[in-house]
Amino acid sequence: MKVPPPPSGPVPFAPEVSRAFVADMLRIRRLEEKCAQLYGEGKIRGFLHLYIGEEAVAAGAMRVLAPEDNVIATYREHGQALLRGVKMGAIMAEMYGKREGCSGGRGGSMHLFDAAARFYGGNAIVGGGLPLAVGMALAAKLEGERRVTACFFGEGAVAEGAFHESLNLAQLWRLPVVFFCENNLYAMGTALERSESQTDLCVKAAAFGMATVKADGMDVVAVHEAARGACERVRAGEGPVFVEFQTYRFRAHSMFDPELYRDKSEIEQWKTRGPIHTFTARLKAQGQLTEEQFLELDRAAVAEVEAAVVFAEAGTWEPVEELTRHLTAP
Amino acid sequence: MTITYREALRQGLREALASDPRVFLMGEDVGKYGGTYAVSKGLLEEFGPERVRDTPLSELGFVGAGVGAALGGMRPIVEVMTVNFSLLALDQIVNNAALLRHMSGGQLAVPLVIRMSTGAGRQLAAQHSHSLEGWYAHIPGIKVVAPATVEDARGMLGAALEEPDPVIVFEYPALFEMKGEAPQAKVDIAAARVRRSGSKVTLITYGACLPKALKAAEEVDGEVIDLRVLRPLDMAPVLESVKKTRRAVVVDENWRSGSLAAEVMARIMEQGFYDLDAPVARVCSEEVPVPYARHLEEAALPQPEKIVAAVKGLFA
Numbered sequence: 001m002k003v004p005p006p007p008s009g010p011v012p013f014a015p016e017v018s019r020a021f022v023a024d025m026l027r028i029r030r031l032e033e034k035c036a037q038l039y040g041e042g043k044i045r046g047f048l049h050l051y052i053g054e055e056a057v058a059a060g061a062m063r064v065l066a067p068e069d070n071v072i073a074t075y076r077e078h079g080q081a082l083l084r085g086v087k088m089g090a091i092m093a094e095m096y097g098k099r100e101g102c103s104g105g106r107g108g109s110m111h112l113f114d115a116a117a118r119f120y121g122g123n124a125i126v127g128g129g130l131p132l133a134v135g136m137a138l139a140a141k142l143e144g145e146r147r148v149t150a151c152f153f154g155e156g157a158v159a160e161g162a163f164h165e166s167l168n169l170a171q172l173w174r175l176p177v178v179f180f181c182e183n184n185l186y187a188m189g190t191a192l193e194r195s196e197s198q199t200d201l202c203v204k205a206a207a208f209g210m211a212t213v214k215a216d217g218m219d220v221v222a223v224h225e226a227a228r229g230a231c232e233r234v235r236a237g238e239g240p241v242f243v244e245f246q247t248y249r250f251r252a253h254s255m256f257d258p259e260l261y262r263d264k265s266e267i268e269q270w271k272t273r274g275p276i277h278t279f280t281a282r283l284k285a286q287g288q289l290t291e292e293q294f295l296e297l298d299r300a301a302v303a304e305v306e307a308a309v310v311f312a313e314a315g316t317w318e319p320v321e322e323l324t325r326h327l328t329a330p
Numbered sequence: 331m332t333i334t335y336r337e338a339l340r341q342g343l344r345e346a347l348a349s350d351p352r353v354f355l356m357g358e359d360v361g362k363y364g365g366t367y368a369v370s371k372g373l374l375e376e377f378g379p380e381r382v383r384d385t386p387l388s389e390l391g392f393v394g395a396g397v398g399a400a401l402g403g404m405r406p407i408v409e410v411m412t413v414n415f416s417l418l419a420l421d422q423i424v425n426n427a428a429l430l431r432h433m434s435g436g437q438l439a440v441p442l443v444i445r446m447s448t449g450a451g452r453q454l455a456a457q458h459s460h461s462l463e464g465w466y467a468h469i470p471g472i473k474v475v476a477p478a479t480v481e482d483a484r485g486m487l488g489a490a491l492e493e494p495d496p497v498i499v500f501e502y503p504a505l506f507e508m509k510g511e512a513p514q515a516k517v518d519i520a521a522a523r524v525r526r527s528g529s530k531v532t533l534i535t536y537g538a539c540l541p542k543a544l545k546a547a548e549e550v551d552g553e554v555i556d557l558r559v560l561r562p563l564d565m566a567p568v569l570e571s572v573k574k575t576r577r578a579v580v581v582d583e584n585w586r587s588g589s590l591a592a593e594v595m596a597r598i599m600e601q602g603f604y605d606l607d608a609p610v611a612r613v614c615s616e617e618v619p620v621p622y623a624r625h626l627e628e629a630a631l632p633q634p635e636k637i638v639a640a641v642k643g644l645f646a
Contacts (some may be wrong), residue, residue: 097419102435103434103435103437104434104435105435107434107435111433112435113434113435115438120438121430121433122433123426128394128421128425130394131391131393131394131395132395132426133398134398135395135397135398135400135402135406136399136402137396137398138395138398139398139399139400140402142354142404143402162394162421165390165391166394168386169386169391169395172386216582269645279390324434326431326432327431327432328471329439329494329495330474
């Protein structure tokens with residue numbers, strides 16, 4: 001696939017909004033860089049899937065959601081969880097497996113939950129979250145509530161039956177759900193053109209009669225505008241919307257991935273489209289951000305990560321006697 | 331007043347829909363068609379299409395939507411036409427419904443009821459006749475119930491809807507024409523029950539095998555225990571009975587290998603070994619896909635004669 005030119009052009013946000021987007025993306029980036037380091041140190045185990053490179057999607061999309069909305073994501077969900085309001089310390093403690101983690105140490109990196117934030121995981125079955133999102137949207141509709149359910153998933157899920165069944169149900173019943181498809185071009189190591197007969201994902205969604213939007217997932221401006229338009233439509237009761245964000249993951253699929261399936265040069269080309277540096281360059285060009293302001297945001301993110309590590313380190317292990325707790329209601 | 335098992339199921343559904351606005355029924359042909367087995371006939375007219383919701387043939391999608399709706403505060407009843415079709419929805423049942431509470435550290439709850447018809451005996455052949463209760467009973471995080479009487483057919487649903495966690499209700503087409511009394515809108519879904527007293531042997535069973543075990547018991551002076559709840563198992567009445575009869579035969583329509591019967595036998599061995607005068611025996615389905623031809627189907631399933639023979643074997 002030919003790599004498009006880096007995102008460019010004027011940023012239509014107020015300066016403080018622009019800087020908030022920078023802060024959001026930096027918080028994810030710094031958190032995950034630390035996670036990778038801690039994985040190397042053996043502090044974090046299991047599977048760890050990093051979002052690095054895709055931050056503009058979570059950042060641009062999450063700010064259109066209201067507190068009463070529902071969010072469902074995948075096993076690559078650190079960014080969504082963080083920007084949805086799950087405390088960074090609770091996320092880090094979860095990765096440590098500590099009781100103070102946002103899932104009490106039961107879930108780990110792939111299963112972050114926070115009921116108070118209406119963040120429903122953290123689903124590690126590809127496509128597994130889509131039927132849930134349909135059901136949550138059905139509940140909202142039956143209860144007469146205006147909440148939107150936002151469902152994040154990768155393009156790999158598009159090959160699953162759950163995708164097709166869920167989109168059909170959502171459109172058939174005109175449910176208030178927005179499908180945020182993060183197309184990072186690889187389902188683990190399988191390139192889109194090696195797994196799909198139709199590589200235009202919007203065409204698939206449109207086959208259900210669903211409204212679709214395609215946006216540059218490396219450009220937080222494009223993401224935000226596409227997500228806002230989609231959510232406004234859903235909130236207005238016009239039925240579900242499918243949004244495809246074209247993005248790219250800079251790191252390996254997980255910490256066990258030697259990346260035999262793609263060229264280093266491709267990754268380097270995509271890095272020229274990096275969501276943080278291209279956005280900050282645009283902001284600097286139009287006088288919305290100084291280098292000092294950027295460094296200040298970065299220092300704040302780093303400090304938050306350090307505090308999260310301290311919190312996780314100080315966390316406690318759930319007593320083994322509680323192993324079967326929460327299997328069913330007490 | 332006597333009603334059929336089918337009518338009892340319908341009555342249970344009607345009562346559930348009438349008593350709680352959060353309850354809705356969803357599944358293939360539950361509405362306009364009236365239910366594959368006519369269980370939900372008339373409910374669409376009574377409660378409307380929002381609450382008696384026909385779905386496309388998307389078991390994975392609509393069972394998962396049931397999980398999501400339960401997370402979202404509703405009390406969905408999802409009907410899967412037959413247990414064989416539930417295999418298409420297994421991911422949502424096993425990987426979401428059963429796990430979410432524990433995996434989220436107790437933050438989430440899935441108060442979902444899944445009803446599915448199960449078992450053989452109607453010449454529906456291999457893809458509509460299987461008995462997979464033991465598979466579902468293997469999974470921590472869900473409750474599994476098997477109404478084998480008209481009373482339970484009516485009352486188990488209301489009780490299942492009061493559970494804060496997922497419940498699977500197995501319904502038995504082989505019993506749909508059976509008549510009986512169903513005086514209570516709700517019954518307990520915790521305890522096994524003695525359905526017939528006897529002194530020579532304990533016959534432990536559930537579901538469509540209950541009438542067969544009762545018939546066999548007449549001939550061998552058997553005490554018949556209906557497990558009713560397949561997860562978690564209530565072993566106390568079983569062990570108490572074995573203490574008295576000193577012999578046990580488990581009757582289970584599952585295939586023999588890895589059957590629910592195997593679990594029940596193991597528990598009797600673990601907890602009642604010294605009360606036994608003979609090894610525990612079982613009568614299960616033959617290890618073949620259930621065939622269409624009537625005589626072959628009958629040969630594949632537990633039958634009263636096989637149960638009697640198994641009991642006699644314990645005294646040989």
